[in-house]
Amino acid sequence: MPSYDFICSKCNYKFDEYLSISNRNEPLQQPCPNCLKTECIRRHYEEFPTVGYDNNLKPSSEFKEIMNMVKNSGQVPKRYHENIDRACEKTGGRLGVKSTTDMKSTSHIKRKP
Numbered sequence: 001m002p003s004y005d006f007i008c009s010k011c012n013y014k015f016d017e018y019l020s021i022s023n024r025n026e027p028l029q030q031p032c033p034n035c036l037k038t039e040c041i042r043r044h045y046e047e048f049p050t051v052g053y054d055n056n057l058k059p060s061s062e063f064k065e066i067m068n069m070v071k072n073s074g075q076v077p078k079r080y081h082e083n084i085d086r087a088c089e090k091t092g093g094r095l096g097v098k099s100t101t102d103m104k105s106t107s108h109i110k111r112k113p
């Protein structure tokens with residue numbers, strides 16, 4: 001079952017809930033684990049930090065270092081840590097919602113005013 005991030009607008013407490021796909025757009029029935037309010041829970045979309053492959057980056061050790069920095073920054077939900085570890089084992093590993101190829105393909109789209 002996928003898990004979703006929620007944030008309490010009252011106390012800014014972030015937490016994960018496992019919801020089935022069919023329930024994902026319904027308001028969370030559960031109260032905030034921190035302040036126990038139900039009316040202030042909102043879906044929280046946390047954009048996963050994009051780490052593109054940098055040609056200037058020397059393989060492995062520095063990449064691993066950066067990945068560890070990302071991990072230790074607390075910005076990445078724990079469930080992604082495994083992916084980070086996996087990426088560290090590959091030279092030029094790429095993580096994130098946007099790959100460099102996606103960025104390339106969207107960068108030349110001209111927006112009409």
Ligand SMILES: [Zn+2]
Binds near residue numbers: 011032035037
């Ligand atoms: Zn709360």
